[in-house]
Amino acid sequence: MNEQENTPTNFIRNIIDEDLKINKNNGRVVTRFPPEPNGYLHIGHAKSICLNFGIAKDYNGACHLRFDDTNPSKEETEYIDSIKEDVKWLGFDWGENIFYASGYFGQLYDFAVQLIKMDKAFVCSLSADEIRQQRGTLTEPGQESPYRNRSVEENLELFAKMRAGEFGNGAHVLRAKIDMTSGNLNMRDPVIYRIMHADHHRTGGQWCIYPMYDFAHCLSDAIEAITHSICTLEFEDHRPLYDWVLDTLQTEHHPQQIEFARLNLDFTVMSKRKLMQLVNDKLVSGWDDPRMLTVSGLRRRGYTPASIRNFCEQIGVGKRNSRIDMGILENAIRDDLNEIAPRVMGVLDPLKVIIDNYPEDQTEELEAQNHPQNPEMGSRLVPFSRELYIEQTDFMEEPPNKFFRLGPGREVRLRYGYFITCQSFEKDAKSGAITAIHCTYDPATKGGNAPDGRKVKGTIHWVSARHAVKAQIRLYDRLFEVENPEADKEKDFKEFINPHSLEVLDNCQLEPALTAAQPGDSFQFERQGYFCVETKDSTPEALIFNRTVTLRDSWARENKKG
């Protein structure tokens, strides 16, 4: 499907439009997506990616991919690789503009020295606990550190020694000298450098002091001459510090920080920390478990890049804390797959049908459209024979009036096949389960049309038993049972995991054309939903499909209503 040509506007685009009007930044627009490589990207990051790269694209600007790798104790190369893969897969291109905060460590160090020389920063030798105690509270001002008035010379010397590795972790920190009485806690002489004897995944053992976010981020933005630095709401309180650093250092560029509301989705959690817990506690199979709202999970589940981009466009960008309905995400993937997925027949829960008046050893090849709305996608031949499988749910012993499917004496159409009428059925005496049904077919209705013009209300899918390919199908449901797993203050979010979020069906019967399906290929199993070939576990000998999303089912809804 086509993505909308004109992206809906939002307050950030309005700001940029205004900036352009007054020729701010000489008309340049440069954004950046700055992930910390400490986890996999999720749908919330996708929103930010679409926002930043989308703006760059629409304003003929650029969007930098910059890894905010200032904390070696949490970051790993594995995450860098996955992030790059995910951004690319989503359809965005950073071109030459890939950067690392760690690439600026030298410059950042020099900026810190400059701050010290301006008497705007000092080495503080208080412990972490002491600093916390002296920071004050939300309503009381903090106290100034006893080390606040060290001489510039002493600060310079101490900072050099910090860098040289003469002190252990935590012995000293470098703090900006701002205002311990500020109502904004971030301005109460924030720590901007800490000692951390740890190898960095990119700079190795070169450094044993690392800059804090508030110092590294704004300066990285300035170094790259970013024009609009878009981040989430919780950084609103940091903006004064962002501006303070750049103003005091009088950097050539001073990007504008703009905050927007992060994405929250119903029935899931959206923080890397919590997603990591699910992985580590083995509650899911990994970061790319198809139930995870990670980019890699969605990809494995069968979501397309276009569907995610459309979703991000539909939800908009604002400053309100909101919670988006899962239905919007599902609608986005249905919308895309409806256009592009070939149609195919597969029976998830098979029920044997014997067509008593069909010759025992006969087989026919019936033509089926790959996409009824798009004839260009062609057709295929589907084998038909005396014994078939239909969906267990397509037969009822005592069907209600509005049930359009099979029941004793009822006639239905087999899609692209024949009209069949149920004559009798076999039932397991003990369990009461229907084990097989006997039908007769009308040879005149081949292909699905009755020459006498008679109509049937129902059309059901089927598969020839003799020709069927057996496959495993994994059905997914929302990972959590409650709308907001994080809302309960008493209970841990993991207690709300939906025990039925994964259901594995091992006896599915598919039409033989599916043998040729390749990992990642998506199909619509008619009347069921969209499914894709599992990328990790499926083999040509043992096909495995993931259900991406069901089709809308107004019959099920009607039933629920009662």
Added chain:
RNA sequence: UGGGGCGUCGUCAAGCGGUAAGACACAGGCCUUUGACGCCUGCAUUCGUAGGUUCGAAUCCUACCGCCCCAGCCA
């Protein structure tokens, strides 16, 4: 009791002083060899509340009310 934000349909969200877009959801109807898709219709006399300014306010002013974020040597 400090500082920073936010309050427009069930859920998102436009709107920027001229008389409430759109999307999803929902309800009806049409179409149908997918109870899918598609199509049509309906869906906020009202914008957290109360005042005020104005010919005119969701948009400006004032005061309340409610919700979110901040006390990492995390980002």
